Amino acid sequence: MNNAFFAQVDALTEAGQLRRLSGAFARFIASVGDSSPQLMIACVLLSELEGRGHSCLMLDELNADPAALLGWSDDPWGDLRATVGDWPQNTSAWRELLLDCAQVWAAHSTDHNQPLVLDGERLYLRRYWRDETHVASAVRGRALGGVLPLDAEAQTEDIRRWLDILFPHAARGGGVDWQKVACAVAMRGKLGIITGGPGTGKTYTVARLLALLFATAGDQQSGLRVALAAPTGKAAARLKQSIDSALDELAVKVGDELPLRELAARMGAARTLHSLLGARPDTRAFQYNAGNQLDVDVLIVDEASMIHLEMMSALLAALPDTATLILLGDKDQLASVEAGAVLGDLCHNAEQGEYQPETLLYVQASTGQQIPDHYAGHGGPIAQQTVMLRESRRFGGPIGALAQAVNAGDAAAAVRVLREGQDGKVAWTDLAQVQDLLQLALDGYRQYLQLVKNPPVESDEEARLTWVKSVLKAFESFRILCAVREGEWGVSGLNEAIEQRLQAAALLKRSGEWYIGRPVMVTRNDYATGVFNGDIGLTLPDPARAGALRVYFSEGDTVRSVLVTRLRNVETAFAMTVHKSQGSEFSHTAMVLPKDGGGMLARELIYTGITRAREHFTLLTPNGQVLLDAIGQRTQRASGLRTLLMR
């Protein structure tokens, strides 16, 4: 029986339907105990799901239709299933069968360090179970820890006094000022979650929250240690810039009463999470961990939707209980590439609020805001510490309307906005040909490539730096985003086609892999050169060595460069995936969908692509139905975090 099973697994692997790892993992499990075909298929599915960002396999889905989880049709699923023989009748039968296997540990029973864990009706690889339970208990502890006692009237009054200074104007339209509420709520525990779409003022709010923490720190004010971080270098640089300018503007308003410039000066640069935690080559362990915690009082992390389960667990372990953690992010964006949908799970109640009576009383006392009844409820401790910002300041007009329609799953409204194409701010080419995209690339990349061809005549360093910055800035004004990697409409095919087109237009001159003007994205962290997965740079001549090339990366206000010969893991980045574009924005974003989405494209991807556009958004679809199907589909990631948070 197992021979037939593994023969089928191998055939599917050869056909590219299964990861090689999945078969190898099932074989490994079989080698350390029971090898029933039912356990084997559960292992293959668990591994496949892990590769798609799920942290566990839900037994009810295993029982119902696991093929749907993987976007598989009867073929190949039917053939694989046929080799399994008896299929357990229901989830309890699956549970019993799995618990009989020596390799499966029933969570909370006597532990023999088995590789698989069954917690309720969820089957995990042990590492994900450990991370998920740790994240759940750590965020609950933070949400509950340090909550102001209800009789702490003096503290609440102090918060109120400062909030009135920091938010002097009533909310537009006379509704709830959610930004003010978010600050008050974050003061209540050691965890604050602020979620909202682009331009809803998350950074504006967190700058005020920092001022509030600073103002109410009493004796500790002069020693308050604040750290800023984000999953990518780009997002970290943006966070730092936005917070600095918000604090600067606030310092003028607040005046001498609060030395905000001093606070800003002490904050230091924003770091990537990897660098904050002290990632080391060749090990998953970080320098900062539960035994050697970070030296901070407040940690602000932006773009939290990109944080995967393992990273969130590491971050929470490294953060002392006394520190306040503030997570900022857009819960509706794509989740991390790696397993977990942590922000989405934490913000599960954000839309409805689900605020308990104590929270409502506290908000009323600390902000003077009366939250309407329909936001009241019985959410858990995380919901009490979460606030959703609902009004976008930067992102109105057709791009905002389109993002909203997609987010609401309203394909008809999305199509209407796209067809109206107001003022050319949004455009849609249905039945697109690759030629349409190449023309767009030509128009979009022309400006930076012309700048590349015109370096400064003066040889001084300053003029050169100004030129490099202007080239990098011009490159940031336009980008092509793909939903998929492979195929004619995927990243690899398009990058090659765009290079050829730009060369034909004499905008660039290719001579082998590296050429002047080549944009590249780093695909793996490299500690030796200090470049990280997702960093984007441009190839320009090395001023010090004739004929040599360097890649220049923008780092906030500065620029750093690395010789191309030292860069190993990079790929051309005229076109990049929507996933990799998270944390970035471009004046004009063009998104491309493939001819066939294979049931794997969902609303979050389309929403994330649209919200990367600041001024213009163009959509190219060779087949419009793929857009409609994607809007109709939500990404569901199997995870036990929500359940664990309710315990």
Ligand SMILES: Nc1ncnc2c1ncn2[C@@H]1O[C@H](COP(=O)(O)OP(=O)(O)OP(=O)(O)O)[C@@H](O)[C@H]1O
């Ligand atoms: N209450 C407010 N009053 C006036 N201006 C505001 C307010 N809230 C936000 N803004 C302005 O709106 C713009 C967007 O705010 P901000 O950058 O904080 O949003 P964000 O949610 O952090 O956006 P992003 O999507 O870039 O992360 C900024 O220019 C900010 O100064």
